[in-house]
Amino acid sequence: MRRLLDILERGAVFVGAVAMAGLAVAVVALVLLRYVFHVAPFWSEEVIRLFLLVAVFLGAAASVRGRRHIRVEFLADLLPDRLRRFWYLLLDLAALALFALLVWLGIEAVEFNHAQRSVSLQMRLSYVMWLVPACFVLAALFLVEEIVRRREPRP
Numbered sequence: 001m002r003r004l005l006d007i008l009e010r011g012a013v014f015v016g017a018v019a020m021a022g023l024a025v026a027v028v029a030l031v032l033l034r035y036v037f038h039v040a041p042f043w044s045e046e047v048i049r050l051f052l053l054v055a056v057f058l059g060a061a062a063s064v065r066g067r068r069h070i071r072v073e074f075l076a077d078l079l080p081d082r083l084r085r086f087w088y089l090l091l092d093l094a095a096l097a098l099f100a101l102l103v104w105l106g107i108e109a110v111e112f113n114h115a116q117r118s119v120s121l122q123m124r125l126s127y128v129m130w131l132v133p134a135c136f137v138l139a140a141l142f143l144v145e146e147i148v149r150r151r152e153p154r155p
Contacts, residue, residue, distance in 0.1 A: 001145075002145070005065070005141060005142065005145055008138060008141070009062050009065050009142070012058040012059075012061055012062040012135075012138060013058070013059075013062050015054065015058055016054065016055045016058035016059045016062065017055075019051045019052075019054035019055040019058070020051070020055045022047075022051045023048060023051035023052055023055060026044060026047050026048045026051060027048060029041075029044070030044040030045075030048065042120045043120050043121060045120075046118055046119070046120050046121050046123075047121070050128060053128065053131055054131060057131045057132065057135035058131075058135060058138075060135065060139065061135040061136070061138040061139040061142065062138075062142075064139040064142040064143050064146070065142035065145070065146070066146075067146060076088070085150070088150075089147065089150075092143060092146065092147050093147075095143060096140060096143055096144070096147075099136045099137075099139050099140040099143065100140065102132060102133070102136040103132075103133045103136045103137055103140070104133075105132075106129065106130075106132030106133035106136065107133050109129045109132065110126045110129040110130055110132075110133065111126075113125040113126050113129050114126040
């Protein structure tokens with residue numbers, strides 16, 4: 001299972017990095033086309049928005065693994081060890097519940113937006129909406145792995 005999650009994490013990081021590179025290229029192209037050549041491409045804002053969404057959602061999912069999200073820990077560090085572990089478990093379970101809710105609502109959004117198309121690219125909005133449930137399922141898997149890993153006795 002760990003190997004599969006390693007592959008999923010590397011895939012999310014790679015696709016997110018490609019999206020960031022695509023975002024940078026698209027923004028530079030938009031600026032050059034608009035201000036140097038006085039042409040505003042019809043596709044630019046939607047493509048930029050799509051690259052940004054892919055990078056943000058995949059980056060957020062990948063950051064769950066290894067607990068790389070920003071956290072305020074100074075109060076938790078003051079707690080006794082047993083209470084601190086319980087506090088972190090409680091926070092992880094709350095995050096897991098939030099991820100499950102976002103998966104459920106994301107699937108509803110996919111169904112609701114399936115018939116709609118984007119303005120310039122004419123792409124079904126449901127294709128973009130799939131990022132939400134897919135990335136939060138990935139984040140939930142990474143969080144469950146983290147919870148199980150912390151429950152294992154340390155040598």
